[in-house]
Amino acid sequence: MTKGNYDHAAVETHWQAAWDDADTYRTPDDPSDLTYVLGMYPYPSGKLHMGHVRNYTITDAYARYRRMRGDDVLHPMGWDAFGLPAENAAKERDTNPRDWTYDCIETMREQMDSMGFGYDWDREITTCDPEYYQWNQYFFREFYDAGIVERRDADVNWCPSCETVLADEQVEGEAELCWRCDTAVEQRELAQWFLKITEWADELIDDIDRLEGWPNNVKQMQRNWIGRQYGTLLPFEIDGYGTIEAFTTRADTIHGATFFAVATDHPIADDLRAEDPSIETFITDEADPDGDEPNGVATGLTATNPVTGDEIPVYIADFVLSDVGTGALMGVPAHDERDHAFATAMDIDITPVVAPDTTDDNTPSTPDISETAYTDDGVVINSGQYTGLDSETAREEITTDTTGAELDTQYRLRDWGISRQRYWGTPIPVVYCDECGPVLVPEENLPVELPSFINTTGNPLEAATDWKETTCPECDAAATRETDTMDTFVDSSWYFLRYISPDVETEPFDLERANQWMPVDQYVGGIEHAVMHLLYSRFFTKVLAENDCLEATEPFDNLLAQGMVQLNGEKMSKSKGNTVSPQRIVEEYGADTARLFMMQAAQPERDFDWSEEGVRSTNQLLTRLIELVDAIAETKPDRAVLARDDTSTQLSTLNTETAFADERTPIASYIDAEIDAAIAITTQEYDELSFSVALREARDLVQTLRQYRNYTTPHADTYRRGIETVIRLLAPVAPHLTEELYSALDHDEFITDASWPQTDVEYDVVTKRRALVEDTREDVRQIITVADIDDPEAITIVVSPAWKYTALTTAIESDAENLISELMQNPTMREQGDAAAEYGQQLQNEREALATTLPPEREYETLHAATWLIEREFEAPVTVVHAEDAPADVARQAEPGRPAIDIDE
Ligand code: ANZ
Ligand code: ZN
Numbered sequence: 071m072t073k074g075n076y077d078h079a080a081v082e083t084h085w086q087a088a089w090d091d092a093d094t095y096r097t098p099d100d101p102s103d104l105t106y107v108l109g110m111y112p113y114p115s116g117k118l119h120m121g122h123v124r125n126y127t128i129t130d131a132y133a134r135y136r137r138m139r140g141d142d143v144l145h146p147m148g149w150d151a152f153g154l155p156a157e158n159a160a161k162e163r164d165t166n167p168r169d170w171t172y173d174c175i176e177t178m179r180e181q182m183d184s185m186g187f188g189y190d191w192d193r194e195i196t197t198c199d200p201e202y203y204q205w206n207q208y209f210f211r212e213f214y215d216a217g218i219v220e221r222r223d224a225d226v227n228w229c230p231s232c233e234t235v236l237a238d239e240q241v242e243g244e245a246e247l248c249w250r251c252d253t254a255v256e257q258r259e260l261a262q263w264f265l266k267i268t269e270w271a272d273e274l275i276d277d278i279d280r281l282e283g284w285p286n287n288v289k290q291m292q293r294n295w296i297g298r299q300y301g302t303l304l305p306f307e308i309d310g311y312g313t314i315e316a317f318t319t320r321a322d323t324i325h326g327a328t329f330f331a332v333a334t335d336h337p338i339a340d341d342l343r344a345e346d347p348s349i350e351t352f353i354t355d356e357a358d359p360d361g362d363e364p365n366g367v368a369t370g371l372t373a374t375n376p377v378t379g380d381e382i383p384v385y386i387a388d389f390v391l392s393d394v395g396t397g398a399l400m401g402v403p404a405h406d407e408r409d410h411a412f413a414t415a416m417d418i419d420i421t422p423v424v425a426p427d428t429t430d431d432n433t434p435s436t437p438d439i440s441e442t443a444y445t446d447d448g449v450v451i452n453s454g455q456y457t458g459l460d461s462e463t464a465r466e467e468i469t470t471d472t473t474g475a476e477l478d479t480q481y482r483l484r485d486w487g488i489s490r491q492r493y494w495g496t497p498i499p500v501v502y503c504d505e506c507g508p509v510l511v512p513e514e515n516l517p518v519e520l521p522s523f524i525n526t527t528g529n530p531l532e533a534a535t536d537w538k539e540t541t542c543p544e545c546d547a548a549a550t551r552e553t554d555t556m557d558t559f560v561d562s563s564w565y566f567l568r569y570i571s572p573d574v575e576t577e578p579f580d581l582e583r584a585n586q587w588m589p590v591d592q593y594v595g596g597i598e599h600a601v602m603h604l605l606y607s608r609f610f611t612k613v614l615a616e617n618d619c620l621e622a623t624e625p626f627d628n629l630l631a632q633g634m635v636q637l638n639g640e641k642m643s644k645s646k647g648n649t650v651s652p653q654r655i656v657e658e659y660g661a662d663t664a665r666l667f668m669m670q671a672a673q674p675e676r677d678f679d680w681s682e683e684g685v686r687s688t689n690q691l692l693t694r695l696i697e698l699v700d701a702i703a704e705t706k707p708d709r710a711v712l713a714r715d716d717t718s719t720q721l722s723t724l725n726t727e728t729a730f731a732d733e734r735t736p737i738a739s740y741i742d743a744e745i746d747a748a749i750a751i752t753t754q755e756y757d758e759l760s761f762s763v764a765l766r767e768a769r770d771l772v773q774t775l776r777q778y779r780n781y782t783t784p785h786a787d788t789y790r791r792g793i794e795t796v797i798r799l800l801a802p803v804a805p806h807l808t809e810e811l812y813s814a815l816d817h818d819e820f821i822t823d824a825s826w827p828q829t830d831v832e833y834d835v836v837t838k839r840r841a842l843v844e845d846t847r848e849d850v851r852q853i854i855t856v857a858d859i860d861d862p863e864a865i866t867i868v869v870s871p872a873w874k875y876t877a878l879t880t881a882i883e884s885d886a887e888n889l890i891s892e893l894m895q896n897p898t899m900r901e902q903g904d905a906a907a908e909y910g911q912q913l914q915n916e917r918e919a920l921a922t923t924l925p926p927e928r929e930y931e932t933l934h935a936a937t938w939l940i941e942r943e944f945e946a947p948v949t950v951v952h953a954e955d956a957p958a959d960v961a962r963q964a965e966p967g968r969p970a971i972d973i974d975e
Pocket of ligand 2: 503504505506507542543544545546547549
């Protein structure tokens, strides 16, 4: 059932079919002025949700806008089609992941089409298709040859009852139980494949600074994720174990090191647990690296401080992480929170060695470390020859002076483990041979295709015996295939390249075309991908660039992380049961309404609340647009006839039989100026993807044109220009209805292919004009209220004299100390005598805040064209005059941008 005011279903299906027939969204073969617009491809869950709709409306509107600006646009869509949910769904429904996935894709593609998204479907990619994933395997080989791939042991979740590896998502609750059988999950070491992303850590972090088109929060998240720390490796001697290094960022605190600690799997711990049952008990039962409290056990060993020679006790402690630094640290409880907590619990000395910097009196006071650590830098105390140095200098000197100490950089980033013990992913192209070990599947044997799905408890690939058993590519002996598949983030690390040349069969992408299109000009997606997906894509791009396989060194020039769609302040989600179905909104109000509502409700980065009321009023706006066009349409928009008999709509407050004037009045000039303003502002806002601001402007223009028609007989050309403009301004967001109206105006081309409206008025001028008219109206209101005028007889507006404008311009441009004497060098100023000196003083006082204004002639024109508005509001005749033509006492008050106002009662 439709709740909208026009037959949106007829309009939308008609134009969708028409675009389809005309191949409207096909990317040109020989592109110039290329713009690559991309939304993060979805996981084909089978249902488009509001988050998707928002994401893809943003990219679609931007792509359409760029097209109308004359660019050749690449705007593709595809499917992130591998992943665990399909495997689970297949198990539950006793089908297979492939059928399930393709069904979902089918439905989602239809839903996208019903939204009017203009994709080049010829470039659709589906990652679970061998056509696509063969290139993951190809990259695996290439990366292997380049030394970027490594096989090593790593922990996985293991269910002893199902005898299978579990993904993190399959481990449930704090008790860490298997999702199928509720058995406690164990950790197991398995050989896994890694991509050595850590070797790119510096480049990945340094180049963040070059990502000017990325939001700061995403950049910061990437920096934190990589987590680079500059520090020192300090050598401690431990009897029986030789030199054990500890990484520290605070070498300046070494005199305060009162203990030494190693991780529970440090070689020292491995050694001692075998002999000492209390240590064994601590490691297996008590240690809890995720716990709030640090726990540890003394070893009886001591470590020698390399600077002081002090012997400090060695502990095994759970807050020491085995994969950070060297897995060993010096504990400085006075200056580190965790060390402080640990020392307090274990009754270890706490010795302050850094004090707050008190440069004022040069007597550093000891910080109070009884309750918490003092963690800032400061002045070093109690530190022998280093006492009195600032922390930074102390770090440098201690590092240089100490034998065996060396500078070191540590990262939080770990190598990227890509092995997944699952079926629905890209098979890792390796076979294991007893003789040759792991052997890469040769390129000519790619793709290694997935065998048919087998519904078992464990990894179906383990059960696919025929598939698994193969021969060694090197020695032809019997061998078995790798049964792990790749992390699906591999798929998404380069999919933006495949879209560029999905037709090439011999390579993952065509280099020449990739160099033309890359980097992606505008990428849009959810903040949940701020770290991994974006980092892995950057990594892939850098590896390719380094191997001369791509010119771009970064994949995404501009990134927009769109906000959430909420309902009553909460994120819409299936689990909360507070979703609004896009399909229902499309059925009831149409896709244009849904798109327009979303884009005007908030700037794309912001979260916003869904509101049915907002949806209805958006639909009203489209109705108004139809009415406006209706008056001049050569061909009646037959698919967009308004539901005039629907009593719920308040239509046609307008005179339907509009007559048009040929003569231009000042009102027409005002309307023309407003049209220019709308173009200038909307263009700038669309450029910045500020859709809600752009649309407010378009909506105001609709309103202005309505008022114009209601107030007077509109000038034919101006009115027509207004209509032609406003439907173009709305076309990127409401493509169907504007297409309908455009054709009703007898255009032969699609509005989608039409060119963007032009104006030679600049944004800056437009906003000044606006402000001038608004401020002036507000001033009139103020005067009427303050002077308590009931019924104004006449209103005179006096524009600033030219000399004041000259003075203001001089004041803004000049950097002379004494503005007044500078101004008085100008003969025109001197002619004004005291008045000039007085105004000069005022400018001097307000100097910091001065802003440029329109020149007097422009100011005059602008106000002159707006007199009708003021007349209408105050019901009195309005005249605009130049200061030179006004009585002196009034003229004196006029300033640039602030005309004087005289009201007769
Ligand atoms: C001595 C020290 C004194 C440290 C001080 C800090 C403050 P953050 O804390 O993020 O800057 N560290 C070194 N290896 C570790 C490991 N394997 N597991 C856990 N912590 C480890 O990280 C750097 C600090 O982390 C290092 O500097 C070290 O403690 C600790 F006033 O050394 B510090
Ligand atoms: Zn072999």
